[in-house]
Amino acid sequence: MKYTTQFECMDKDCNTVVLGTHRQDGIICPRCNGPVLPKPFEQHKKIGRAVYRCLCCDHQDEVQVTKDEYSEVKVCPKCNGAFVDLWKIAKYKKKMNYKVNFNEPVKVQLTEAGIYILKQRHEELKRKIGRPNLEPVDIKIDDEGYSSFQLWSLMNVFGNHMSLGCVPPFKSDIIICNGELTND
Structure with a gap:
């Protein structure tokens, strides 16, 4: 027709x-x-949508594209970095191995569950040492929303609260501050 x-x-x-x-x-x-x-009647080119994420600044956006205009990589509108189609992003991300000491600092973004766990541990400590008037716990969060821990401490505090199906105490990305890049 x-x-x-x-x-x-x-x-x-x-x-x-x-x-x-x-x-x-x-x-x-x-x-x-x-x-x-x-x-x-005007014959329109088929328009599709692709979700792109920047490898530099993590900006993510849904972009309308025609088949002729589609490209796996575009220029990020925020930082001019590599704006990559999410379906193709794995081949553009470089996987690196790090050697990390348990005493090295790591940064995580705590969730409400993580903040609750830290406050409960502080209340338990006050009860154990018999000092109910001890100052409340001061959870330090930097401008980007991260809290710092030594790796062993992070594992010690939150290890019992990490399992499949749990409410995570922190977001899944961990920043390793002083890791040593290996050639593996």
């Missing part, structure tokens, strides 16, 4: 296009029931 007419919804938020073989009166938008404007 060859289309000769298209009817475009006049509501800019709806933007629906209805295709037809001839001009008809009394057509309304099937989505919003608003008025439509008849126009000559």
